[in-house]
Amino acid sequence: MAASFKRFGRIHIPGFLQPASAERLHRSLAAERLWMCSTLGGGQTIDIPVEQLEAFAPDQAARFLTLAHAEARDGFHYMFDSLRISDLVEKGEPLDPAYAAAYAFLNSAAFLDFVRALTGDSRPNHVDAQATRYERGHYLTQHDDKKPSSGRLYAYVLNLTPHWRTDWGGLLNFIDADGHVAEAYSPAWNALNLFRVPQPHAVSCVAPFAGAPRLSITGWVRQIEPGLLPSRKTS
Numbered sequence: 001m002a003a004s005f006k007r008f009g010r011i012h013i014p015g016f017l018q019p020a021s022a023e024r025l026h027r028s029l030a031a032e033r034l035w036m037c038s039t040l041g042g043g044q045t046i047d048i049p050v051e052q053l054e055a056f057a058p059d060q061a062a063r064f065l066t067l068a069h070a071e072a073r074d075g076f077h078y079m080f081d082s083l084r085i086s087d088l089v090e091k092g093e094p095l096d097p098a099y100a101a102a103y104a105f106l107n108s109a110a111f112l113d114f115v116r117a118l119t120g121d122s123r124p125n126h127v128d129a130q131a132t133r134y135e136r137g138h139y140l141t142q143h144d145d146k147k148p149s150s151g152r153l154y155a156y157v158l159n160l161t162p163h164w165r166t167d168w169g170g171l172l173n174f175i176d177a178d179g180h181v182a183e184a185y186s187p188a189w190n191a192l193n194l195f196r197v198p199q200p201h202a203v204s205c206v207a208p209f210a211g212a213p214r215l216s217i218t219g220w221v222r223q224i225e226p227g228l229l230p231s232r233k234t235s
Protein backbone atom coordinates (compact mmCIF):
# COMPACT_ATOMS: atom_id res chain seq x y z
CA MET A 1 0.00 0.00 0.00
CA ALA A 2 2.85 2.40 0.79
CA ALA A 3 4.34 1.92 -2.68
CA SER A 4 0.96 2.56 -4.32
CA PHE A 5 0.37 5.67 -2.23
CA LYS A 6 3.84 7.00 -3.05
CA ARG A 7 3.12 6.60 -6.77
CA PHE A 8 -0.42 7.95 -6.94
CA GLY A 9 -0.87 10.08 -3.80
CA ARG A 10 -4.15 8.33 -2.97
CA ILE A 11 -5.45 4.93 -1.98
CA HIS A 12 -8.71 3.02 -1.46
CA ILE A 13 -8.59 0.51 1.41
CA PRO A 14 -11.57 -1.88 1.70
CA GLY A 15 -12.69 -3.53 4.93
CA PHE A 16 -10.99 -0.92 7.09
CA LEU A 17 -12.88 -1.28 10.37
CA GLN A 18 -13.94 -4.42 12.16
CA PRO A 19 -17.42 -5.26 10.76
CA ALA A 20 -19.16 -4.71 14.11
CA SER A 21 -17.59 -1.26 14.44
CA ALA A 22 -18.64 -0.22 10.94
CA GLU A 23 -22.17 -1.49 11.57
CA ARG A 24 -22.38 0.42 14.87
CA LEU A 25 -21.33 3.66 13.19
CA HIS A 26 -23.80 3.10 10.39
CA ARG A 27 -26.67 2.64 12.86
CA SER A 28 -25.82 5.95 14.55
CA LEU A 29 -25.54 7.82 11.24
CA ALA A 30 -28.77 6.33 9.90
CA ALA A 31 -30.65 7.32 13.08
CA GLU A 32 -29.09 10.79 13.43
CA ARG A 33 -31.62 13.64 13.76
CA LEU A 34 -29.32 16.66 14.21
CA TRP A 35 -28.06 17.00 10.64
CA MET A 36 -27.31 20.47 9.31
CA CYS A 37 -27.56 21.17 5.59
CA SER A 38 -24.13 22.63 4.85
CA THR A 39 -23.70 24.79 1.75
CA LEU A 40 -22.33 28.10 0.48
CA GLY A 41 -24.07 31.40 -0.16
CA GLY A 42 -22.12 34.31 -1.58
CA GLY A 43 -18.90 32.54 -0.66
CA GLN A 44 -19.93 32.14 2.99
CA THR A 45 -20.65 28.88 4.79
CA ILE A 46 -24.34 28.39 5.54
CA ASP A 47 -25.63 25.73 7.94
CA ILE A 48 -29.38 25.17 8.03
CA PRO A 49 -30.99 22.56 10.29
CA VAL A 50 -32.43 19.92 7.98
CA GLU A 51 -35.79 20.01 9.75
CA GLN A 52 -35.96 23.76 9.02
CA LEU A 53 -35.07 23.22 5.38
CA GLU A 54 -37.74 20.54 5.06
CA ALA A 55 -40.29 23.08 6.34
CA PHE A 56 -39.59 25.52 3.49
CA ALA A 57 -42.58 26.36 1.30
CA PRO A 58 -42.23 24.93 -2.23
CA ASP A 59 -41.36 28.30 -3.78
CA GLN A 60 -38.82 29.03 -1.04
CA ALA A 61 -37.17 25.62 -1.49
CA ALA A 62 -37.05 26.10 -5.27
CA ARG A 63 -35.39 29.52 -4.89
CA PHE A 64 -32.88 28.09 -2.42
CA LEU A 65 -31.84 25.40 -4.92
CA THR A 66 -31.79 27.80 -7.87
CA LEU A 67 -29.40 30.14 -6.09
CA ALA A 68 -27.17 27.24 -4.98
CA HIS A 69 -27.03 25.72 -8.45
CA ALA A 70 -26.20 29.08 -10.02
CA GLU A 71 -23.12 29.29 -7.80
CA ALA A 72 -22.22 25.63 -8.38
CA ARG A 73 -22.36 26.04 -12.15
CA ASP A 74 -19.20 28.12 -12.43
CA GLY A 75 -17.24 27.71 -9.21
CA PHE A 76 -16.60 25.87 -6.00
CA HIS A 77 -19.79 24.92 -4.20
CA TYR A 78 -21.30 22.12 -2.18
CA MET A 79 -24.47 20.92 -0.56
CA PHE A 80 -24.65 18.01 1.85
CA ASP A 81 -25.73 17.29 5.41
CA SER A 82 -23.13 17.52 8.14
CA LEU A 83 -22.54 16.88 11.82
CA ARG A 84 -19.21 18.34 12.96
CA ILE A 85 -17.90 15.75 15.38
CA SER A 86 -14.64 17.60 16.11
CA ASP A 87 -16.48 20.76 17.13
CA LEU A 88 -18.70 18.83 19.53
CA VAL A 89 -15.70 17.06 21.05
CA GLU A 90 -13.70 20.26 21.47
CA LYS A 91 -16.65 22.05 23.10
CA GLY A 92 -17.27 19.14 25.46
CA GLU A 93 -20.85 18.76 24.24
CA PRO A 94 -22.85 15.50 24.37
CA LEU A 95 -21.89 13.09 21.63
CA ASP A 96 -23.13 9.73 20.44
CA PRO A 97 -20.75 7.12 21.94
CA ALA A 98 -20.05 5.67 18.47
CA TYR A 99 -18.90 9.06 17.18
CA ALA A 100 -16.78 9.62 20.28
CA ALA A 101 -15.14 6.22 19.80
CA ALA A 102 -14.49 6.93 16.12
CA TYR A 103 -12.90 10.29 16.92
CA ALA A 104 -10.74 8.72 19.64
CA PHE A 105 -9.64 5.97 17.24
CA LEU A 106 -8.75 8.43 14.47
CA ASN A 107 -6.54 10.31 16.94
CA SER A 108 -5.03 7.19 18.47
CA ALA A 109 -1.40 6.13 18.09
CA ALA A 110 -2.63 3.09 16.12
CA PHE A 111 -4.27 5.17 13.37
CA LEU A 112 -1.70 7.97 13.28
CA ASP A 113 1.16 5.47 13.12
CA PHE A 114 -0.66 3.67 10.30
CA VAL A 115 -0.95 6.91 8.33
CA ARG A 116 2.70 7.76 8.94
CA ALA A 117 3.80 4.32 7.74
CA LEU A 118 1.50 4.41 4.71
CA THR A 119 2.56 7.89 3.58
CA GLY A 120 6.17 7.89 4.75
CA ASP A 121 5.37 11.17 6.47
CA SER A 122 6.21 11.70 10.15
CA ARG A 123 4.22 14.95 10.51
CA PRO A 124 0.61 13.79 11.13
CA ASN A 125 -0.44 14.43 14.73
CA HIS A 126 -4.17 15.19 14.62
CA VAL A 127 -7.28 14.09 12.73
CA ASP A 128 -10.50 16.07 12.62
CA ALA A 129 -13.85 14.54 11.77
CA GLN A 130 -17.34 15.31 10.57
CA ALA A 131 -20.18 12.99 9.73
CA THR A 132 -21.62 13.63 6.27
CA ARG A 133 -24.81 12.57 4.55
CA TYR A 134 -25.28 13.11 0.82
CA GLU A 135 -28.94 12.83 -0.07
CA ARG A 136 -30.30 12.80 -3.62
CA GLY A 137 -29.09 15.93 -5.43
CA HIS A 138 -26.21 16.64 -3.05
CA TYR A 139 -22.74 17.33 -4.46
CA LEU A 140 -19.26 18.77 -3.89
CA THR A 141 -17.71 20.54 -6.88
CA GLN A 142 -14.06 20.51 -7.88
CA HIS A 143 -11.50 21.82 -5.39
CA ASP A 144 -8.11 20.78 -4.02
CA ASP A 145 -8.44 21.23 -0.22
CA LYS A 146 -5.51 23.64 -0.20
CA LYS A 147 -5.75 25.99 2.76
CA PRO A 148 -2.54 27.69 3.85
CA SER A 149 -1.75 27.51 7.57
CA SER A 150 -4.46 24.87 8.18
CA GLY A 151 -1.97 22.07 8.64
CA ARG A 152 -3.86 19.85 6.19
CA LEU A 153 -1.66 17.00 4.95
CA TYR A 154 -4.13 14.32 3.81
CA ALA A 155 -7.88 14.07 3.36
CA TYR A 156 -9.84 10.95 4.22
CA VAL A 157 -13.31 9.49 3.72
CA LEU A 158 -14.53 6.52 5.74
CA ASN A 159 -17.52 5.20 3.79
CA LEU A 160 -20.41 3.80 5.83
CA THR A 161 -23.29 3.05 3.44
CA PRO A 162 -23.99 -0.65 2.82
CA HIS A 163 -24.71 -1.89 -0.70
CA TRP A 164 -23.95 1.34 -2.59
CA ARG A 165 -24.35 1.13 -6.38
CA THR A 166 -21.85 3.04 -8.51
CA ASP A 167 -24.61 4.40 -10.76
CA TRP A 168 -26.17 6.14 -7.74
CA GLY A 169 -23.36 8.73 -8.04
CA GLY A 170 -21.58 10.15 -5.01
CA LEU A 171 -18.23 9.10 -6.48
CA LEU A 172 -14.98 10.59 -5.25
CA ASN A 173 -13.52 11.81 -8.55
CA PHE A 174 -9.85 12.72 -8.96
CA ILE A 175 -9.39 15.18 -11.80
CA ASP A 176 -6.26 15.51 -13.94
CA ALA A 177 -4.71 18.60 -15.53
CA ASP A 178 -6.78 18.11 -18.70
CA GLY A 179 -10.06 18.08 -16.80
CA HIS A 180 -10.58 14.33 -17.16
CA VAL A 181 -11.50 12.00 -14.30
CA ALA A 182 -8.19 10.22 -13.75
CA GLU A 183 -9.68 7.86 -11.19
CA ALA A 184 -12.88 7.54 -9.18
CA TYR A 185 -13.68 5.72 -5.95
CA SER A 186 -17.18 4.47 -5.28
CA PRO A 187 -18.28 4.90 -1.64
CA ALA A 188 -17.94 1.18 -1.00
CA TRP A 189 -19.04 -0.12 2.38
CA ASN A 190 -16.44 0.18 5.16
CA ALA A 191 -13.70 1.43 2.83
CA LEU A 192 -11.20 4.15 3.73
CA ASN A 193 -10.10 6.59 1.05
CA LEU A 194 -6.98 8.59 1.85
CA PHE A 195 -5.29 11.13 -0.42
CA ARG A 196 -2.60 13.77 -0.39
CA VAL A 197 -3.49 17.47 -0.14
CA PRO A 198 -3.63 19.44 -2.42
CA GLN A 199 -5.20 17.30 -5.15
CA PRO A 200 -8.08 18.28 -7.48
CA HIS A 201 -11.17 16.22 -6.67
CA ALA A 202 -14.95 16.37 -6.43
CA VAL A 203 -17.90 14.29 -5.24
CA SER A 204 -20.32 13.66 -8.07
CA CYS A 205 -23.98 14.51 -7.60
CA VAL A 206 -26.03 11.77 -5.96
CA ALA A 207 -28.62 10.56 -8.46
CA PRO A 208 -32.36 11.24 -7.94
CA PHE A 209 -32.95 7.48 -8.01
CA ALA A 210 -30.31 6.62 -5.37
CA GLY A 211 -31.67 4.02 -2.97
CA ALA A 212 -29.92 5.33 0.15
CA PRO A 213 -28.03 8.37 1.43
CA ARG A 214 -24.26 8.38 1.10
CA LEU A 215 -23.02 8.22 4.70
CA SER A 216 -19.43 8.74 5.79
CA ILE A 217 -17.03 10.21 8.29
CA THR A 218 -14.62 12.61 6.63
CA GLY A 219 -11.93 15.12 7.48
CA TRP A 220 -8.24 15.89 7.28
CA VAL A 221 -5.12 14.41 8.78
CA ARG A 222 -3.17 17.44 9.98
CA GLN A 223 0.06 18.69 11.40
CA ILE A 224 -0.86 21.01 14.25
CA GLU A 225 1.52 22.74 16.64
CA PRO A 226 1.50 20.83 19.95
CA GLY A 227 0.17 23.80 21.93
CA LEU A 228 -2.79 24.09 19.54
CA LEU A 229 -3.93 20.48 19.71
CA PRO A 230 -7.55 20.28 20.96
CA SER A 231 -8.41 18.52 24.17
CA ARG A 232 -9.46 14.88 23.83
CA LYS A 233 -12.72 15.28 25.76
CA THR A 234 -15.36 13.08 24.19
CA SER A 235 -18.49 13.79 26.22
